[in-house]
Amino acid sequence: MKLLPLVILVLNSFCAFSKIPHEIVYVVGCFQNCMTDVQFEFDGEKILYVDFEKHEIEYKVPGFIELTPSEVFGDMNVYKNAIKANKSCPLALAYLIIEEKSPPEANDPPENVLYPSEDVQPGVENSLICFVNNFYPPSIKVNWTKNGLPVSEGVSLSRYYPNDDQTFHQFATLKFTPREGDIYSCTVEHSALERPITKIWEPDLSYPSIGPDVFCGGGLALGFFGVAVGTFLMVKGHHGQ
Known part of the structure; x- marks a missing residue:
């Protein structure tokens, strides 16, 4: 039996029995076998739970509390709210199962x-x-x-x-x-x-001098001119023989 995450609601903190604050926690547990667990805890100890088969509330009141549980929780509609929780559990489980099968998409850094x-x-x-x-x-x-x-x-x-x-x-x-x-x-x-x-x-606003480029261009032109003149003389000499 797999227990999915419990829905826990802290209802109140109070000082009804002493000057030390106490805490009551309302717990709803949804199981995959369609079971629902509804209970109240007082300072971490279970003080009541709902028996859905018997359709009643079972009390487990610590001995140091000298109050009648039904008087303490009678106006809180415990059983009525437990029925609502029991009906909501299948929807909550279905949602969690979908979330497990479809994890959030991974983020991609730019x-x-x-x-x-x-x-x-x-x-x-x-x-x-x-x-x-x-x-x-x-x-x-x-x-x-x-x-x-x-x-x-x-x-x-x-x-x-x-x-x-x-x-x-x-x-x-x-x-x-x-x-x-x-x-x-x-x-x-x-x-x-x-x-x-x-x-x-940062902007690169430095420009190279045009001198070397002109010199290289002129040298290249003279080189081509020399090759052309040499070729012309070779051809002329060949025809003159």
Whole structure:
């Protein structure tokens, strides 16, 4: 006989018999063999239970309590409520069995990439895109910083889009104007992450000198010219023989 989790309800704590607080606990136990156990406990000791076969309440009152149990619990509709609990147990068991067979779906942590939408030119407005991919459930939080300080202006977040593997992707965007030395970051928070993940990006505004390129281009042109002249002279000499 397998006992599924008990539904336990603490009804009250009181000081009726002494200055020390006492606790009454109402317990409903649902079993897979369609049996239901309904009982009251006083400071951890059973003081009554419901016998569904006899259709009555059985009392097990500790000796130190000098009260008539029926007088104490008479106004609590114990048996009536036990019948309701007995009828509810099959539904509760069915729900628990379904939950055991269909555990919650596993969460998938996101991955993110940070890149500019256009070629970066100094002083020309651009957009940074934080592409967040392969996450489930579809709920993320994205925070931006510039030089270590939070940024909220020029920020937008697209709707989430489904992937073929039942995960999702989303785009976060930050409008910015490239300046030398600026550093930007995109931080993503998600329920599947133990800690947020952060990507950092800074504009590369250094351009190489054109001298070597011109020199290489000129040298290459002269080389082709020399090969052409040499070939022309060889052909001319061959025909002149």
